[in-house]
Amino acid sequence: DGGITQSPKYLFRKEGQNVTLSCEQNLNHDAMYWYRQDPGQGLRLIYYSQIVNDFQKGDIAEGYSVSREKKESFPLTVTSAQKNPTAFYLCASSPRGGDEQFFGPGTRLTVL
Amino acid sequence: AQSVTQPDIHITVSEGASLELRCNYSYGATPYLFWYVQSPGQGLQLLLKYFSGDTLVQGIKGFEAEFKRSQSSFNLRKPSVHWSDAAEYFCAVGPILTGGGNKLTFGTGTQLKVEL
Numbered sequence: 001d002g003g004i005t006q007s008p009k010y011l012f013r014k015e016g017q018n019v020t021l022s023c024e025q026n027l028n029h030d031a032m033y034w035y036r037q038d039p040g041q042g043l044r045l046i047y048y049s050q051i052v053n054d055f056q057k058g059d060i061a062e063g064y065s066v067s068r069e070k071k072e073s074f075p076l077t078v079t080s081a082q083k084n085p086t087a088f089y090l091c092a093s094s095p096r097g098g099d100e101q102f103f104g105p106g107t108r109l110t111v112l
Numbered sequence: 113a114q115s116v117t118q119p120d121i122h123i124t125v126s127e128g129a130s131l132e133l134r135c136n137y138s139y140g141a142t143p144y145l146f147w148y149v150q151s152p153g154q155g156l157q158l159l160l161k162y163f164s165g166d167t168l169v170q171g172i173k174g175f176e177a178e179f180k181r182s183q184s185s186f187n188l189r190k191p192s193v194h195w196s197d198a199a200e201y202f203c204a205v206g207p208i209l210t211g212g213g214n215k216l217t218f219g220t221g222t223q224l225k226v227e228l
Contacts, residue, residue: 004155031213040121042202042218043156050211058215090155096212099144099163103155 002027004104006091011109013085021076021107023091030096032074036060037088037106046089049074078109085111114139116203118219125193126227133188133222135203144214145186146204147177150221156202162186173197198226 004025013019025032031050035043045058049068063082068074074093078085088108092101115138125131137143144163148156160171167179177188186203200223206216 031209033213035218040220042116042220043216044218045215048213048215050209050213088153092156094213098212099161099208099214100146100158101156101214101216103148103157105155106153108153 004091004093004102006089006104006107008107009105011107013109013111015111016080017111018080019078019085019109021078021089021091021109023074023076023104024072025074025091025093025102025104026072027093027095027102028071029093029098029102030071031094032068033092033094033101034058034064034066034074034076035090035092037090043090046076085109114143114205114207114217116205116217116219118201118203118222120222121220122223122225124225124227127195128192131188131190131193131197131224133201133203133224135186135188135219136184137186137203137205138184139205141207143186143205144207145177145179146206146216147171147175147186147188148202148204148218149173150200150202152199159188159201193224193226195226195228198224200224 033048034046047066049055091104117136147159203219204216
């Protein structure tokens with residue numbers, strides 16, 4: 001089945017540690033996105049990538065980094081510089097020329 | 113800058129009753145508008161979208177939305193709500209980007225509770 005995979009579903013880390021969240025898609029989509037969701041704040045865009053080896057900052061990129069070495073993969077690293085990393089993280093993708101974004105199931109990150 | 117306002121944080125309706133969720137947007141050009149639904153702890157699913165043409169758009173699960181340019185609104189409606197519609201609903205606006213993809217701004221969401 002085609003879709004977007006995010007792993008793991010739940011992730012726990014100690015404060016000060018970097019952590020990488022996985023996002024893989026087999027939809028052959030060109031564009032991929034990372035969002036952060038906090039209660040009562042909706043979704044906020046962290047980074048997006050329209051093509052392999054290129055990505056752009058979204059509205060809240062500070063403390064995060066990404067890479068796009070393969071079309072299928074868009075991992076997000078939450079660095080120790082992110083002041084409040086505990087949140088629900090959603091990955092999405094969309095086809096070139098398309099409009100709808102397709103979302104993965106999300107990863108809930110808790111920093112202790 | 114683009115923005116979306118969903119003025120209702122929580123809405124409770126009885127099963128079988130009609131539903132309207134409000135969405136107001138701010139956008140400099142013709143907007144690309146979306147409604148998504150999210151079940152607890154899950155990703156988002158697209159309900160419907162509007163780019164141009166008929167201002168009343170039909171979506172999945174019996175939902176519809178009406179684009180009103182004069183009011184900068186894109187309200188979501190359903191004639192008869194089912195218990196399974198209980199979820200969080202997000203309105204979003206954003207352009208299609210040169211080079212592909214789109215850059216969406218989401219509202220803060222409306223949590224729908226359905227009473228049996």
